[in-house]
Amino acid sequence: MRRCAIALFGQRARLRWLHLILGGALFMPYWLVGTIALGAFLDSPGMFGGSVAVQFGAYAIGLPLAAVTALFPLARPMSVAVARALCGIPADRLADGPARGRDAKARTAGWFTLHVGAGALISGASLALPPFAVSLAALPLWPALRESEVGRYWGLDRPWMLWAALPAGLLMLLALAATAAATGALLARQALRLLGPSPADRLAAAERRAAEAESRNRLARELHDSVGHALSAVTLQAGAARRVLDTGDAADLEFVREALTAIEETTRRTVGELDGVLGLLRRGEEVEEGVGPGLDALEALVRGAGPRVALTVDGALGPVPEVLSREAYRIVQEGLTNAARHAGGTPVTVRLDARTEELEITMENPLPERPPVARPHGGRGLRGVGERARLLGGTAVAGPVDGVWRLAVRIPR
Template sequence: MRRYAPAALAAALLGQRARRRWLHLIVGGALFMPFWMVGTLLMGPLLDEGGMFSGGLGVQFGAYAVGLPLVAVAALFPLARPMAVAAARALCGVPAERLADGPARGRAAKARTSGWFVLHLGAGALVSGATLALPPFAVSVTALPFSPALRASELGRFWGLDRPWWDWAALPAGLLMLVALAAVAAATGTLLARSAPRLLGPSPADRLAAAERRAAEAESRNRLARELHDSVGHALSAVTLQAGAARRVLDAGAGADLEFVREALTAIEETTRRTVGELDGVLGLLRRGDEVEEGVGPGLDSLAALVRGAGPKVALTVSGDLSAVPETLSREAYRIVQEGLTNAARHAGGEPVTVRVEARTEAWEITVENPLSARPPVARPHGGHGLRGIGERARLLGGTAEAGAAAGVWRLAVRIPR
């Protein structure tokens, strides 16, 4: 809906945004007071005038001129820019992404921060002084036509200049003073809002730090996604496989191998209990906002339980001494085997699966093999991420990962140099 000119003018001068920016200027004036007081202590003796509050205009403006360089120096402290950015975001209406976070880094950023403080506190001091002094004066001028006492006062004599008919001109003049004050405050607030991105915006060092922070956060999220995918995905695949095998045995009716069913149910119980523990650990880190550290989670010492839970057709072969494997590698190797078994459950179709973990002199090698089933694997709606996760884990450790079908066998081979 189209706004009328008076309404638009009133919103520009006294709307919520204008009031917030006016308040921002008053805050700047309040912050300037200590620097102005120091200036009056220095300028009073030099000009041989009164003290802090009794000196003339020379002392006041001299103190103002002395205070501005002190403001520029104070802006070099580390907390200066975060405080200025917080105030600009809250009161100036500047979008958060256009302002920098944290202390200023580098000479250019510190110089721009000093420039902002000089502009904010300097303009704020002038607007604050006008806000304190002008409204009472404007109200008194507006009341001149209605108050004989005011007309007889020094203000009335100054205004009337021995022309009584001129008293009625004081009414619009006083109102115009108030409008002019609001206009100056709105214009100054707009100037500050437009200057904030240039003076408080991110420098190249800030952008680099922000990019590094986003990369670290993305890596943490990716690591968390890998943990959840490998743990929960393997558990669901293993439970599905064991439950399906138990159902087929029970469907055989009389003479069913109940011992096999019992083993399948035990494997399901162990797998779900272990997975719930792993899930609680990862979600606990997520609730606390911590990063998923490389040393969190099961390692190769839990490999036997992992293979046992994957079903009776999974065979594990271990060569070499695994006790000397570093904790990080032990944990990543466990996850690689876990995801390899999950992938084999999709491709093997109940065929035997062989897992080999070899600790050689020059490298650690992990191999998962299974015959390809005549039945095609169940397709996922959005594709799988397991093999990509295995490749990421291997590359983080400086190794390689290869997976594919050849001669009727699906083979996953991971090699990590020592």
């Protein structure tokens, strides 16, 4: 009994009833047009004074008109929003955005027609039936109503019919609630089929997810390269400065000063980059293509990596495209981070050749006496270098060659 009462009068049933009444309100303009059209041919006395046949004729004319208007782009977003709010349908089960394609538009028109058509019937019954049912149920307790013309017309002066009026009125109200609940449940089921995502919608959603994943991966690469390099460079410079101070040689104080200056420049630059990337993350935006330094900041990067890093540039870096300049900077940054992490203190040579149609980046450092400790799941630095090169149509090769570790990257300009 309790489950039946919840099904008929619970919150979900009430919201779906409201959804049907809203559909009936939306159908009123179409029904009015149908009434005027029939009245012009049948000489009907008015929109509310015609016969039942005229009223249902106007209803039949209004349905195709509603289907036509549902072909407009805003029809599906509005229908989906209302269905999610009032029909109790999970948000991810319905499509987003305007309907695209003939099938999606046809299903949207079918849904809108079903909504306003069923809503018109339920709304009409909700307006007309309750007053009649309440009056009927009140007959045994209302002598004046029994003696009225309506009571004599229905023959309610007979005792057995009089007392049957009370349960009959209550059954009418119960039947109305049951019909509204069943119709609301039917609309909720049909919403999944008619307003659900089409293959084109699923493809668009997959493309959006792929774009979001690429944006997150790009953000992760930016943070990894910037912060990882800064920590490695600061650690290397601080360690070198500490060793010089331990020796107590006053002649090497200039080296300590240079190391501290490099630490200051590296941390300041990294904090600025970190603020920019995290600002995008807080706003929920994608990482823009122009975010991050380029090859014009390469000398500062090398200077912050320490005195054992030698930079050689062949050709002019100014004409290098902005995207390639930024990605090349990140590649050099990651190469320096990799050298500092696995072979800290050894000389590193960086060569850039921009004289041809390809930008060539070569980085070398002697192999350490002990092999570096491998991470449990592998590092992401060289993998990120390869991803950056491949995205621009280039190649990246890293590994030991003739006693040195070499990173060679070639990217077309």
